[in-house]
Amino acid sequence: MPVTLPSSHCPPPALAQLLGITPDGPLAPAWSVSQWFGHRGAALQPEALRGRVIVLHAFQMLCRGCVHHGLPQAQRLHGILDGPEVAVLGLHTVFEHHEAMRAVSLQAFLHENRVAFPVGVDEAGPAGDPIPLTMRRYGLQGTPSLVLIDRAGRVRRTSFGAEDDVQLGATVAALVCERPV
Amino acid sequence: MPVTLPSSHCPPPALAQLLGITPDGPLAPAWSVSQWFGHRGAALQPEALRGRVIVLHAFQMLCRGCVHHGLPQAQRLHGILDGPEVAVLGLHTVFEHHEAMRAVSLQAFLHENRVAFPVGVDEAGPAGDPIPLTMRRYGLQGTPSLVLIDRAGRVRRTSFGAEDDVQLGATVAALVCERPV
Amino acid sequence: MPVTLPSSHCPPPALAQLLGITPDGPLAPAWSVSQWFGHRGAALQPEALRGRVIVLHAFQMLCRGCVHHGLPQAQRLHGILDGPEVAVLGLHTVFEHHEAMRAVSLQAFLHENRVAFPVGVDEAGPAGDPIPLTMRRYGLQGTPSLVLIDRAGRVRRTSFGAEDDVQLGATVAALVCERPV
Amino acid sequence: MPVTLPSSHCPPPALAQLLGITPDGPLAPAWSVSQWFGHRGAALQPEALRGRVIVLHAFQMLCRGCVHHGLPQAQRLHGILDGPEVAVLGLHTVFEHHEAMRAVSLQAFLHENRVAFPVGVDEAGPAGDPIPLTMRRYGLQGTPSLVLIDRAGRVRRTSFGAEDDVQLGATVAALVCERPV
Numbered sequence: 087m088p089v090t091l092p093s094s095h096c097p098p099p100a101l102a103q104l105l106g107i108t109p110d111g112p113l114a115p116a117w118s119v120s121q122w123f124g125h126r127g128a129a130l131q132p133e134a135l136r137g138r139v140i141v142l143h144a145f146q147m148l149c150r151g152c153v154h155h156g157l158p159q160a161q162r163l164h165g166i167l168d169g170p171e172v173a174v175l176g177l178h179t180v181f182e183h184h185e186a187m188r189a190v191s192l193q194a195f196l197h198e199n200r201v202a203f204p205v206g207v208d209e210a211g212p213a214g215d216p217i218p219l220t221m222r223r224y225g226l227q228g229t230p231s232l233v234l235i236d237r238a239g240r241v242r243r244t245s246f247g248a249e250d251d252v253q254l255g256a257t258v259a260a261l262v263c264e265r266p267v
Numbered sequence: 268m269p270v271t272l273p274s275s276h277c278p279p280p281a282l283a284q285l286l287g288i289t290p291d292g293p294l295a296p297a298w299s300v301s302q303w304f305g306h307r308g309a310a311l312q313p314e315a316l317r318g319r320v321i322v323l324h325a326f327q328m329l330c331r332g333c334v335h336h337g338l339p340q341a342q343r344l345h346g347i348l349d350g351p352e353v354a355v356l357g358l359h360t361v362f363e364h365h366e367a368m369r370a371v372s373l374q375a376f377l378h379e380n381r382v383a384f385p386v387g388v389d390e391a392g393p394a395g396d397p398i399p400l401t402m403r404r405y406g407l408q409g410t411p412s413l414v415l416i417d418r419a420g421r422v423r424r425t426s427f428g429a430e431d432d433v434q435l436g437a438t439v440a441a442l443v444c445e446r447p448v
Numbered sequence: 449m450p451v452t453l454p455s456s457h458c459p460p461p462a463l464a465q466l467l468g469i470t471p472d473g474p475l476a477p478a479w480s481v482s483q484w485f486g487h488r489g490a491a492l493q494p495e496a497l498r499g500r501v502i503v504l505h506a507f508q509m510l511c512r513g514c515v516h517h518g519l520p521q522a523q524r525l526h527g528i529l530d531g532p533e534v535a536v537l538g539l540h541t542v543f544e545h546h547e548a549m550r551a552v553s554l555q556a557f558l559h560e561n562r563v564a565f566p567v568g569v570d571e572a573g574p575a576g577d578p579i580p581l582t583m584r585r586y587g588l589q590g591t592p593s594l595v596l597i598d599r600a601g602r603v604r605r606t607s608f609g610a611e612d613d614v615q616l617g618a619t620v621a622a623l624v625c626e627r628p629v
Numbered sequence: 630m631p632v633t634l635p636s637s638h639c640p641p642p643a644l645a646q647l648l649g650i651t652p653d654g655p656l657a658p659a660w661s662v663s664q665w666f667g668h669r670g671a672a673l674q675p676e677a678l679r680g681r682v683i684v685l686h687a688f689q690m691l692c693r694g695c696v697h698h699g700l701p702q703a704q705r706l707h708g709i710l711d712g713p714e715v716a717v718l719g720l721h722t723v724f725e726h727h728e729a730m731r732a733v734s735l736q737a738f739l740h741e742n743r744v745a746f747p748v749g750v751d752e753a754g755p756a757g758d759p760i761p762l763t764m765r766r767y768g769l770q771g772t773p774s775l776v777l778i779d780r781a782g783r784v785r786r787t788s789f790g791a792e793d794d795v796q797l798g799a800t801v802a803a804l805v806c807e808r809p810v
Binding site for chain 1: 691692693696697726728729730733734736737738740741742
């Protein structure tokens with residue numbers, strides 16, 4: 087006698103709640119990126135990645151929490167989940183020490199840390215605003231921040247600070263598995 | 268205009284492949300447990316947990332890899348995902364130093380390590396076999412081992428040794444999100 | 449022209465103060481040990497080790513801080529400094545869960561954790577006292593504790609809880625280098 | 630009856646051998662530093678620090694091993710041992726990605742990482758030589774490197790790569806405790 091799986095929503099409400107996934111979210115705004123490292127061709131945009139879950143790791147190369155926790159985590163995530171269903175990307179959102187973290191320094195940083203996913207340089211804001219354009223547009227509070235965008239292009243979670251690997255892996259997989267309701 | 272999610276299998280084949288989830292598996296055999304810690308009432312069995320994904324952490328209290336990696340991981344998993352959709356359980360599968368790891372020692376070990384999920388003591392094998400009954404029945408190669416059982420009660424993955432947190436979190440969530448095909 | 453070292457006390461007062469080494473201390477009481485693991489022959493005693501600095505790691509095999517911090521540190525210390533000048537020893541001071549940490553369990557624990565230095569089992573106290581004899585005699589507050597005994601057999605520092613590796617390495621070396629005043 | 634310490638050399642030959650301390654070494658060459666951070670007044674030089682043991686941590690701000698191991702270790706060492714007997718210093722020896730690690734970037738790096746000891750910028754070498762002057766003069770093989778200079782101003786050990794905390798703490802204390810022979 088065959089075994090049948092019980093029917094399920096995905097993610098089931100109880101799991102969505104444990105993971106802090108809200109059922110909906112605003113469409114992900116465009117990214118303003120002055121330069122991409124680790125990516126050639128047309129500029130990456132949320133819309134062009136529609137259909138994949140996007141994990142956007144917003145960081146600064148001199149931010150301690152980014153170097154010691156956020157970036158290694160993004161690298162693990164990239165090594166394990168990046169593929170047809172998941173896109174892991176970095177965004178260098180410099181909002182302090184601007185002179186210290188120019189593109190030439192970032193490039194060496196990415197090389198030395200063997201970052202294998204594409205990293206965009208968030209475009210400088212208008213005169214007088216230290217916050218770069220994309221960071222401002224997404225309302226990020228600092229670095230490291232994680233932005234999770236679902237396959238339909240909606241921002242489903244934005245978090246600031248350290249996040250647990252189990253929680254993050256589960257959340258990304260749950261978003262990959264979502265189906266139309 | 269409403270945003271619609273693309274239709275999807277769950278887990279999609281590409282993700283299932285990255286996570287090493289095979290599409291099917293044998294029904295999980297019963298557990299032979301002489302004593303449960305952290306659980307009262309009827310003995311736990313895979314069948315009674317049908318509908319939830321089961322993460323079974325097989326360990327020995329004096330195994331280094333269990334103490335330093337497997338058990339803390341199971342505790343993180345329990346803290347984050349255990350609930351209506353996921354059941355995290357321990358199984359004390361003593362196959363060496365039997366005198367050193369009796370129930371009285373295990374009980375103090377669980378207390379000192381604040382293990383909050385149920386832990387069963389795998390029942391001793393027949394005379395002359397150092398391998399306990401459930402460990403033998405599941406064909407585990409050593410400790411720590413992880414057994415992942417899907418909502419339909421099938422063993423979907425058995426792994427021996429250290430496993431990455433991102434990988435495990437994603438795998439459990441993908442199994443939770445499976446739907447009938 | 450030859451270079452000459454400035455004259456110095458050892459440890460110089462400023463260093464002794466940074467390391468928390470007092471200039472004197474009481475003679476180390478005898479150890480009451482019911483059984484030694486990793487040592488054959490006459491029972492080890494502070495007096496018999498006179499001339500070497502003794503690092504005594506008091507622990508319980510089920511104490512989390514011991515397993516995750518104190519014991520690995522003692523093992524590093526043993527691997528680096530143990531020799532004609534330094535003796536690293538363990539003392540199993542069980543003051544709780546006595547039934548859970550009997551000698552047979554300790555023996556397997558030492559084997560699984562590849563403890564390469566001698567470990568003594570602290571002798572049970574008089575009826576009604578859960579604290580074993582040596583632990584009581586040295587006034588230890590719990591586990592892990594470190595007892596540092598100088599080359600003249602005096603207890604120079606007793607500490608309870610986690611200790612930094614740099615601090616410990618420096619303290620042991622400073623004690624080795626002491627000279628008669 | 631008073632307890633007397635056995636007489637001793639410092640460090641005793643057996644300890645010196647375990648720690649890899651040779652009995653002698655060449656006088657430490659001068660440092661060529663274009664700029665000091667965390668230090669005001671006359672440029673620091675080995676000669677001016679005669680009488681203290683100098684721990685010189687040579688690093689590059691984008692070198693992974695420096696950021697994850699060497700620099701945190703130097704900070705622990707500074708917090709524990711720096712004082713009248715020990716001077717912990719950093720030297721930014723940039724031999725690659727020169728444009729990426731200019732002084733303005735280093736300054737922000739030191740701020741973000743809360744480096745509390747003086748750090749000098751190693752002076753650029755002659756045209757065509759990517760190795761800076763002091764790094765060349767000391768024959769350092771890469772970063773991170775540690776240079777230990779004794780109280781008489783002699784280079785007693787130069788090491789490249791990761792070093793154990795116990796070993797380093799013990800070596801520095803042993804050098805502090807040396808006395809004229």
